[in-house]
Amino acid sequence: MGLIKRVKKNFSSIFKNLFKKKTAKIGIYGPPNAGKTTLANRIIRDWTGDAMGAVSNVPHETRRARRREGVTIESNGSKVTLDIVDTPGLATKIDFHEFMAHGLEEEEAKRRAKEATEGIIEAVKWLDDLDGVILVMDATEDPFTQVNVTVIGNMEARKLPLLIAANKIDLPESSPARIRSAFPQHPLVPISALEGQNIDALYEEIADHFG
């Protein structure tokens, strides 16, 4: 890319940040079972009264991306309208035996595995069509997973805003500080999507970050 084009592109990005737009398409990303759909349900329920999708302890419960348009979040004097996309959990491997360990029959486990691979492809493709990402990490797990590294790398390369939700702080073994020290360059809010703990701080950050 030529120097003039690069300067133009970078100044355009700076101006876009100065005059923030009021609608953004935001993807909720993360590894399986991090609590993405639980968070999506919490946000949709709090601001529209509906729900997004079913949740369960079996990995890859969400196997199709779901979009909810026009969710308006108001916090601390800021107001932002978002299209929220709840994506299937990203992974680099799908083993149907894992589903059988959760009690599924072999045929059902294989079908679920096949659907899960399709869901992951869909989630990767959505990355090209978003204005920002809420990356949900399980605060009880090691934050340096490849999924987290890949999503963060993609957002940084595209210069798109990223907000980390360090989920499951209701569990005693959770450590949002471990995530913060792993990715100090991005804003982080410790939450429990299940219990609603600290969720107002997340809304404040969403309104500020994606507005």
Add this chain to the structure above:
Amino acid sequence: MLSMKRSRTISGDIMIGVQMDLISEEKMAAMTAMEKIRLILDGVKDGKIIVLERGLTPTEEAKLIEMTMTEITPEDFPGIEIESYPSSQNQKLIDRIFRKPVVRTRLTVIGPANQLKTLKKDRDLISALVSSQ
């Protein structure tokens, strides 16, 4: 998938083990994104551990995940284990305004999901176990 390989070494000895391919930055730089992904997936599906000196860009990593999903088969290929250090970008203000962002990718290890398991990972250390099955 064959997990153990019987190969002849440079010195002519026959050895049985897991093959590792260590690929230089220069070799990868000469390839397109799809060529890199094909090289990795073909190697991993053949039971090899692939070590990339300079890794893949975040976009290539996402594409690799996407391609891997299309090739998963229930009995033979459950997918890949991939571990790379977090990449970094040029951070100086002058660079961010006037230059194209340069993503500094780092060493990456990729292998069959049923043979390569990560034990521990942080910003500068990847500890992994390679099994024979």
